[in-house]
Amino acid sequence: MTQVDGTECLTGGDSRPPSQVSQTVPATIRRTLPPGFIHLGVSKEIVPTLRELGVEPDPVIRAAGLDPHLFDDAMSMIPFAALGRLYTLCVARTGCTHFGLLVGRRASILSLGLVGRLMRHSHTVGEAVRALVSNLSTQDRVVVPALTGRDGIALLTFAAYQAESRSGPQILDAALGVTVNILRTLCGSGWRPDEVLLPRAAPADQTLYRHHFRAPLRFNQESASIIFSARDLDLRIAGADPMMRALLEERIQQLKGAQGTEFSDDIRQLLRTRLTSNHCSADDIAHLLTIHRRTLSRRLKESGLGYRAITNEIRFEIARQLLQDTQVPLAQIAAALGYSEASAFTRAFRRWSGQTPTAWRTEGDHD
Known part of the structure; x- marks a missing residue:
């Protein structure tokens, strides 16, 4: 070397x-x-x-x-x-x-x-x-x-x-x-x-x-x-x-050891860089944390959240960022977030925000 x-x-x-x-x-x-x-x-x-x-x-x-x-x-x-x-x-x-x-x-x-x-x-x-x-x-x-x-x-x-x-x-x-x-x-x-x-x-x-x-x-x-x-x-x-x-x-x-962060927040951190890859299933995250899949579910349940809810929360965050800061096409954003079709992504985004992705992007300033 x-x-x-x-x-x-x-x-x-x-x-x-x-x-x-x-x-x-x-x-x-x-x-x-x-x-x-x-x-x-x-x-x-x-x-x-x-x-x-x-x-x-x-x-x-x-x-x-x-x-x-x-x-x-x-x-x-x-x-x-x-x-x-x-x-x-x-x-x-x-x-x-x-x-x-x-x-x-x-x-x-x-x-x-x-x-x-x-x-x-x-x-x-x-x-x-x-x-x-x-x-x-x-x-x-x-x-x-x-x-x-x-x-x-x-x-x-x-x-x-x-x-x-x-x-x-x-x-x-x-x-x-x-x-x-x-x-x-x-x-x-x-x-x-x-x-x-x-x-x-x-x-x-x-x-x-x-x-x-x-x-x-x-x-x-x-x-x-x-x-x-x-x-x-x-x-x-x-x-x-x-x-x-x-x-x-x-x-x-x-x-x-002394940081005292919530377990659900640690999962959000892991998902933030992995949701746009093929390695973000609950089994993948459990393996990354060297815990059993059931342990992951139990610890999230104790915090009042499920894995799917956290995943959708991070999907919404990533989608907003890509819609606002880039010109990445909707179909590409949908694929990056794990949706097989842009229409499925559009339906999900409407549930999260009350707007279609196109309308949200057109509106511009959301702070």
């Missing part, structure tokens, strides 16, 4: 090798994330991005219902509903429809706190990406990642869960932007994906997207995805410290 150098982004300017860095977890990243909140993380870069575009950040942040001082610390915890409002306001105040990408391209592996540090000290790029997928929920329950692959291709996909509808494209642009930065940290600065899929209409000016991703772009897609060679997952990460990795893994497990 090829060894690659990822030492430039270890501790935010600390040039010491990993073995000389303090083997303790910084106090600022030890706090458990309450339900409905998100660590600021990547979105800390909103402040310098606004300034770069000539907009004073504090009034915009206050208009979203947040204290500007929270943006002094990437590990500040804020309601994710407020973060969605903030992204929407930022686009409105700046007139920049790719604001999220500007935020993401400024962020680094350190923006992900404990998870980013665990990625940095993982043995291989594949272990790092799997650490992201398994543990991002300790910091961020809005962006949901998933890793799949076949025929030598890896597909790293992100979904925006329970985000304000108008902020979804910005949040996903930021996620894609920082993830490419992270992969370049781990694989080398010359790394580039094979292709990037974006669930948004193609902008008139794609220059920034092409400059940052350095790869073919496909807009109006069903998911936000980075496609790259599966061989890259085998690359070793130079300077990874096994002792630090063990400490970080232990602390993240403690955080996950």
Whole structure:
């Protein structure tokens, strides 16, 4: 296996090798994330991005219902509903429809706190990406990642869960932007994906997207995805410290154990990236959670919900996002959501919203 150098982004300017860095977890990243909140993380870069575009950040942040001082610390915890409002306001105040990408391209592996540090000290790029997928929920329950692959291709996909509808494209642009930065940290600065899929209409000016991703772009897609060679997952990460990795893994497990999320919400998170694939049946989800199918049903019943009800809830969320942010045809949306015919999807959407998908898309603004 090829060894690659990822030492430039270890501790935010600390040039010491990993073995000389303090083997303790910084106090600022030890706090458990309450339900409905998100660590600021990547979105800390909103402040310098606004300034770069000539907009004073504090009034915009206050208009979203947040204290500007929270943006002094990437590990500040804020309601994710407020973060969605903030992204929407930022686009409105700046007139920049790719604001999220500007935020993401400024962020680094350190923006992900404990998870980013665990990625940095993982043995291989594949272990790092799997650490992201398994543990991002300790910091961020809005962006949901998933890793799949076949025929030598890896597909790293992100979904925006329970985000304000108008902020979804910005949040996903930021996620894609920082993830490419992270992969370049781990694989080398010359790394580039094979292709990037974006669930948004193609902008008139794609220059920034092409400059940052350095790869073919496909807009109006069903998911936000980075496609790259599966061989890259085998690359070793130079300077990874096994002792630090063990400490970080232990602390993240403690955080996950103390997080106290509802079981039904965990199922929603899993479905958000899997509903548009062929691996989202109750049996598939039970297998993923390493529990019996009957155990899954029993635990959902205890929360007053059934698997089908949750599945339809997430289908409705995905359908709204694709109808509002993309020009994906109705037949394609129906197929992506598991409907054999567009008419079946139309009937279901009418039950959920009181409108046909076409009428809902035509109406436009639903916030």
